[in-house]
Amino acid sequence: MLDRLREIGFDVGCYHHADALLSGAFPGAMEEIEDTLAAFKLPMSSLIGSGGGESEGTQRLRRELSGRGWVKRTIQVEKTVVTFEGTAGKKSYTELGRATVASLSHEIDHVKSFEAGTILLEIEWNNKDPFFDRDLENFKRLHADGAANIGILITRGQSFEDNITAFVKRYAENHELNSLDALTAHGLEPTRRQQNDIDRAVVRAGGFAAGWAAAFVSDKYASSTTNWAKLEDRMRRGVGNPCPLVAIGIPSSVIVED
Template sequence: MTRLAVDPISALEERGFDIQYLSHAKSILFGEFGEQVHELAAVLSALSLPMTEIIGSGGGETKFTQRTRKSLDARGWKKHNFVVAKSIDGLEREATSHEVDHVRTVPGVGTIGCEIEWNNKDPFFDRDLENFKRLHADGAISVGIIITRGSSLQSKMMELVRRFASERNIVNFAWLAAAGVEPTPKQRAHISDRANRAKDPIDFAEAWTSNFVSNKFGAATTHWEKLQARVSRGVGNPCPLLLIGIPASIVVFDNATVEQLDEENSPSE
């Protein structure tokens, strides 16, 4: 097997990606899966996220996530359903299944499992980490990888949305509609209450920005700090893990009209 000397993950870290290895994952990945690490890094280094896709994210899987998945799939990182069966005297007594969105197997070497949690409810981290733990214990995977929103992207989300509002001259609901954004009735009421209250009203753009970020990318969604909280208390241990946080630097400001998806005011990938 070809072993590549360059560390493409360090190159990602230099670009602002959050990177963490746990339980000797680095040694395993670079010792046994060098080519596959380069495949993953190639996908991540090419990531670009138009601001209009952040604003338009709704109740379905985002275009950004779809592009990332397709790029991984094209390199052989396919969805796979692991079925673990237990038998007594040749008779199957129990079987469990664990679906992983991206799996890369190298014959004679081992298997990597990878999950993308771009913007889901944060308990999905518990599911992913426990799945990886069980699959590793059963010998099904060598390493688990989780990709999520990085610390810089989460911390700068308010700033990014404010910039969008400023550049699109968002001063009322009509201008929001012109940009392709249609808040739900509940969101409209909350924005109006803050912008039009008699005491200490705030700027419309600020009211919308705050409401949008709290609804779409709030503290209870999947992002780097929530993932850190899990692994720091041992969730997923002792499965070797590579954790990757996507940085704010991949966001680009475009002039497209927002294509807003139908939603139920809940985060999704």
């Protein structure tokens, strides 16, 4: 399951029998996910212009999933206490009272229901890493309540983390971004704090392109943000257990240098 994504560089992890469940009960779901991710491309200009946040590329990924029926949903779980006399299902049954004693809502960005059940999917491109804990806890609770069968999390892959600085440096060289003024002329407006960080990084790197790339990545893709290593660590520790889970890391091969 998901071998096509692995072959083109995606990180893929399946936990708590998610692979067996997907292949046996949800083959169409994974085909949709594979087709969408295999076609995904992220222009470097979009990544730079977004300042590290969700770029037009990742927004397109969300729209593509939504177009396939993976849409945002709020799922509300209520606990109801019913008081009755007699025997449930029999003529003697008489309901005496009913009250909702607890209600909890979960907003999930991408939800799709199939004949075999419901799958939840979240994309965490560049949030603070505690968002993983929130998502996995939502998956766990909704699975326990019978509202979901599988949870899927998509984030930046390990090769993206390993190679993004080189991509940013090459972008700077290709676009002659060799000074703070050149960044401004290119439509980028670093704050005073960022300018100071760039100046220090340039001195350490011995060149503007390398220094700016290091400062940009450190500022926008810090190790405390959502990435494959952070997600994999949580999976290994059993966060979200026992909900069947799929983790997917987007590789650097999706980047288009423009």
